[in-house]
Amino acid sequence: xxIVKSVAEMSEIARRLKREGKTVGFVPTMGYLHEGHLAxxxxxxxxxxxxxxxxxxxxxxxxxxxDYETYPRDFERDKRLAEGAGIGYLFHPDVKExxxxxxxxxVKVVKRTDVLCGRSRPxxxxxxxxxxxxxxxxxxxxxxxxxxxxxQQAAIVGALxxxxxxxxxxxxxxxxxxxxxxxxxSRNVRLTPEEREEAPHLYRSLLLGKSxxxxxxxxxxxxxxxxxxxxxxxxxxxxxxxxxxxxxxxVPLPEIRGRVILAVAVKFSNxxxxxNIVLETGE
Amino acid sequence: xxIVKSVAEMSEIARRLKREGKTVGFVPTMGYLHEGHLAxxxxxxxxxxxxxxxxxxxxxxxxxxxDYETYPRDFERDKRLAEGAGIGYLFHPDVKExxxxxxxxxVKVVKRTDVLCGRSRPxxxxxxxxxxxxxxxxxxxxxxxxxxxxxQQAAIVGALxxxxxxxxxxxxxxxxxxxxxxxxxSRNVRLTPEEREEAPHLYRSLLLGKSxxxxxxxxxxxxxxxxxxxxxxxxxxxxxxxxxxxxxxxVPLPEIRGRVILAVAVKFSNxxxxxNIVLETGE
Numbered sequence: 127x128x129i130v131k132s133v134a135e136m137s138e139i140a141r142r143l144k145r146e147g148k149t150v151g152f153v154p155t156m157g158y159l160h161e162g163h164l165a166x167x168x169x170x171x172x173x174x175x176x177x178x179x180x181x182x183x184x185x186x187x188x189x190x191x192x193d194y195e196t197y198p199r200d201f202e203r204d205k206r207l208a209e210g211a212g213i214g215y216l217f218h219p220d221v222k223e224x225x226x227x228x229x230x231x232x233v234k235v236v237k238r239t240d241v242l243c244g245r246s247r248p249x250x251x252x253x254x255x256x257x258x259x260x261x262x263x264x265x266x267x268x269x270x271x272x273x274x275x276x277x278q279q280a281a282i283v284g285a286l287x288x289x290x291x292x293x294x295x296x297x298x299x300x301x302x303x304x305x306x307x308x309x310x311x312s313r314n315v316r317l318t319p320e321e322r323e324e325a326p327h328l329y330r331s332l333l334l335g336k337s338x339x340x341x342x343x344x345x346x347x348x349x350x351x352x353x354x355x356x357x358x359x360x361x362x363x364x365x366x367x368x369x370x371x372x373x374x375x376x377v378p379l380p381e382i383r384g385r386v387i388l389a390v391a392v393k394f395s396n397x398x399x400x401x402n403i404v405l406e407t408g409e
Numbered sequence: 410x411x412i413v414k415s416v417a418e419m420s421e422i423a424r425r426l427k428r429e430g431k432t433v434g435f436v437p438t439m440g441y442l443h444e445g446h447l448a449x450x451x452x453x454x455x456x457x458x459x460x461x462x463x464x465x466x467x468x469x470x471x472x473x474x475x476d477y478e479t480y481p482r483d484f485e486r487d488k489r490l491a492e493g494a495g496i497g498y499l500f501h502p503d504v505k506e507x508x509x510x511x512x513x514x515x516v517k518v519v520k521r522t523d524v525l526c527g528r529s530r531p532x533x534x535x536x537x538x539x540x541x542x543x544x545x546x547x548x549x550x551x552x553x554x555x556x557x558x559x560x561q562q563a564a565i566v567g568a569l570x571x572x573x574x575x576x577x578x579x580x581x582x583x584x585x586x587x588x589x590x591x592x593x594x595s596r597n598v599r600l601t602p603e604e605r606e607e608a609p610h611l612y613r614s615l616l617l618g619k620s621x622x623x624x625x626x627x628x629x630x631x632x633x634x635x636x637x638x639x640x641x642x643x644x645x646x647x648x649x650x651x652x653x654x655x656x657x658x659x660v661p662l663p664e665i666r667g668r669v670i671l672a673v674a675v676k677f678s679n680x681x682x683x684x685n686i687v688l689e690t691g692e
Contacts, residue, residue: 230572231538
């Protein structure tokens with residue numbers, strides 16, 4: 127595995143791979159890798175000639191009161207894990223390399239953002255869009271792999287790719303979970319032992335919602351209400367949101383039909399956890 | 410020359426050219442081609458294996474009171490001219506093909522826009538940025554050719570490419586002029602015979618400014634003032650702006666040094682004409 131820190135070198139490698147007709151699978155990450163990332167990387171490796179991952183904690187997608195400074199980082203460990211997952215090139219630029227000067231251009235995501243995590247993170251997805259546009263330009267991937275744990279991000283990346291005709295295929299990959307159901311996340315390390323015990327209830331609340339849908343419940347508000355009640359009873363953290371929306375449009379549904387996302391976010395003392403499931407409910 | 414109307418087909422052609430290792434020169438236009446465009450096309454043809462041009466009157470870059478509906482169009486003539494200039498693929502999508510649904514993503518150009526034409530055309534360069542991002546994604550050119558008559562556009566495209574690391578090289582091409590100095594423009598057809606007589610004074614006013622710089626004048630305001638006086642005396646149209654700025658940053662200069670643009674815009678009865686020259690003044 128080659129570690130690349132400069133944009134110019136990564137671009138040159140990408141051009142060479144293109145010239146050689148190689149397919150490139152790309153996994154953008156902010157590092158502190160866990161099995162969720164590794165599943166993306168292994169998939170990228172399996173489905174393409176070359177797998178490229180990036181590790182870049184993107185300041186643009188953090189709000190002023192968010193955890194950019196304290197976001198967990200461990201590059202030495204990440205390196206080993208990425209290599210083990212079959213990554214051929216690990217792109218690891220510093221902030222000056224990615225943002226050498228003030229941007230003349232900004233991107234604004236105007237749909238799919240005022241719900242779920244976007245509601246409490248104004249500008250977050252604008253920052254995600256800018257860094258992904260840059261990374262896609264530098265790496266020119268054939269396919270880009272995104273975990274469905276960040277379902278809103280995947281929906282927005284899908285819109286970005288479609289709207290701007292980006293020559294890359296979005297591959298959404300199912301959330302990887304601990305044995306007890308907790309979705310893998312870099313932020314899980316910040317849970318207290320008690321919170322860690324409670325955390326699997328996020329997924330269980332979603333499974334409860336799913337079972338209601340399967341039993342024929344058509345009212346999104348009733349399903350959200352049941353999930354909320356379950357969480358209130360079982361979790362000490364503060365419920366940030368419980369939402370039932372059309373996917374990937376992320377708009378409210380008058381009744382359950384088509385593709386639907388059930389999504390929750392809970393703020394624990396030192397970590398905000400999110401989880402979701404997407405259901406195909408037929409008509 | 411092949412005419413391509415669908416995004417999917419154009420993308421497929423672009424992918425094939427890439428696979429074959431061909432360099433692609435791209436000339437984006439809004440049609441109604443004149444010698445200025447043809448100079449770009451010939452240059453694209455000469456410097457690349459394949460030349461691609463687009464003809465698309467982009468509604469996003471026209472303001473509500475601008476001339477989108479009446480912008481001159483003549484595709485049959487354009488076709489002949491493009492073919493004569495050595496274009497291999499002429500991309501001519503309709504609006505539905507380029508904008509099949511409301512965009513989820515918008516681009517805002519936040520620098521280099523509040524001067525020159527940007528001042529009176531709010532949002533214009535945002536629309537230019539979106540359509541170029543789309544066209545670059547679809548056509549994946551090695552080089553993109555822009556006429557220096559739209560110097561502000563070239564400066565903004567340069568910023569877009571740098572900021573987003575777009576894998577395309579910007580090639581600015583000198584303004585093509587009539588024998589009497591008038592810069593070629595699709596809008597020149599809208600001048601009355603009297604205005605057409607006056608129109609070369611735009612370029613002459615710039616040459617006057619240039620001669621002042623060459624004589625050692627360092628004060629941008631004095632140069633702008635002299636240009637303005639000349640235009641007031643020689644042209645019946647309304648002066649929209651006369652500006653002397655750093656290029657390509659498009660910011661005011663305390664004194665003449667480095668690369669400088671002298672730029673003018675004049676509103677005639679039915680056409681607003683622009684012209685500029687960029688000078689290397691040393692330092």
